[in-house]
């Protein structure tokens with residue numbers, strides 16, 4: 001068998017864990033749970049999806065990060081971001097914030113609505129040892145800054161990071177994990193093929209509909225499908241479907257995490273806690 005041309009199979013289906021974070025935001029956690037503590041280079045994947053304000057209105061009040069990147073992508077609703085240096089932005093449906101926390105950021109993430117549907121994802125992407133203490137950086141893009149490629153036969157691909165074979169390139173750039181982050185919509189019956197670097201780890205989060213891999217294994221809505229090795233993603237839409245396809249280069253480094261700090265060693269975690277307590281998390 002020519003494994004070099006193999007389609008990446010759905011290797012594992014993950015049902016998320018319902019939990020709360022921040023000041024009581026209800027969410028489903030797919031990565032960063034006892035069942036799936038990481039999927040190198042991805043440390044966490046949360047989906048928040050509710051039209052009940054009690055599930056989200058209290059938001060994520062000020063909290064720190066060090067040693068990795070947080071990626072927030074909104075499907076519905078609005079979230080205001082504010083950090084302790086005064087940087088502020090409003091994330092809208094279809095927009096993305098790719099925040100490289102590096103040596104440290106303390107920020108709040110608060111829904112800017114008191115009714116209606118709030119739906120989105122937060123992904124944590126690791127940084128390699130050499131970049132964990134880099135200066136913080138933001139890449140923020142409004143919905144109309146994210147290119148959308150129509151697909152022959154219907155459907156579309158929004159490209160947040162990475163590029164398609166047709167040359168559509170996402171605006172997020174310069175990320176250590178060399179990520180691909182796509183939001184794909186397909187009509188029932190459509191086939192989707194997408195080449196990825198062989199060494200990248202890849203997953204699909206099914207937002208709506210049902211997909212099947214090249215071997216016919218299905219993945220339904222609100223499931224995370226971890227893809228196995230292969231040269232390309234090959235999926236078939238059994239229904240009208242929408243999904244995120246995310247891939248990144250694994251680092252293969254030790255991961256020591258303590259809440260919002262993710263470093264390589266226990267000593268670095270102790271340093272992060274000490275820096276945070278003494279107000280030096282963000283210091284140059």
Ligand code: FE2
Pocket residue numbers: 060063065070107109
């Ligand atoms: Fe955060």
